[in-house]
Amino acid sequence: MKKKRSARERRSPCPLNASVEMLGDRWSLLILRDMMLRGARTYTEFLNSSFEKIATNILADRLRRLERDGIITAKTDPTDGRKLIYTLTQKGIDLAPVLTEMVLWAAKHERTGNQPLIQQMRQDKEGFIAAVKDRLAKQLGT
Amino acid sequence: MKKKRSARERRSPCPLNASVEMLGDRWSLLILRDMMLRGARTYTEFLNSSFEKIATNILADRLRRLERDGIITAKTDPTDGRKLIYTLTQKGIDLAPVLTEMVLWAAKHERTGNQPLIQQMRQDKEGFIAAVKDRLAKQLGT
DNA sequence: TCAACTCACTTGCAAAATGCAAGTAGAAAA
């Protein structure tokens, strides 16, 4: 797999800026949430698994970007040639702490749903992250 | 302290979505970085303290949104009536772990600058976050 | 005290991103 040098330059060398350029939009992190926590792996699963109803063209664009940035990979399902199976790379898996902190922050300061998940994160944050990473790493291996 | 109910509805009750709706754009987190790590507190400081060169209208808009969302507050400088001093609220301060994880993630997977900061975060993440929070909390008190 | 300067914006406009509805191509099922 050739390493494609991205056409556009970063606005700055700051690491936070790098994260923002890869993830700072209204959809990318929600797609990653669906992969990490809801087990979504295909295009239609992404369309159906989320409350937020992403448009099909935006979804296609975000999947392309996440793949370009090395956060996910795509390969066709061997049992059904129509399906593309998207998988988190190690880089993608390593976003688990970011997602977790964002969930905990919003849960603390906003009225949000999914309280069982939040309880679990609060009780044992490190354990929760480790469990998620472990589960995702196993998918990587297959 | 009136609690203003925001005009627009959330796309979903998911806490991650709440975070994304408040912070998921190309500038908000960079503004918060400048406040947390570079001590920026006024409009011109934001314009000058970052490499990324935000446009003035976007900066004004983002400051308004961050204030609306209770992440920062603004008050006029008592020693210079032209200046508005922006301060992180507790809600804003509580974003320190999110910023930290995003920095660590990018630093691990991308070529980025500011290695001393990253070393410090890696060596003692909890300590780093505690120190940042502590410093910012003191500004809150004044 | 008043002209020059600073500060925090606003305005106007072009370009890019987003969102919606409809369409399409290839693979699988009936």
Add this chain to the structure above:
DNA sequence: TTTTCTACTTGCATTTTGCAAGTGAGTTGA
């Protein structure tokens, strides 16, 4: 072999972003 499923693309209207040039209130120096 027709129909259905899957992963998109296309066209177009709306919204957001970005750039350059103002503006108006507060401050400073002569």
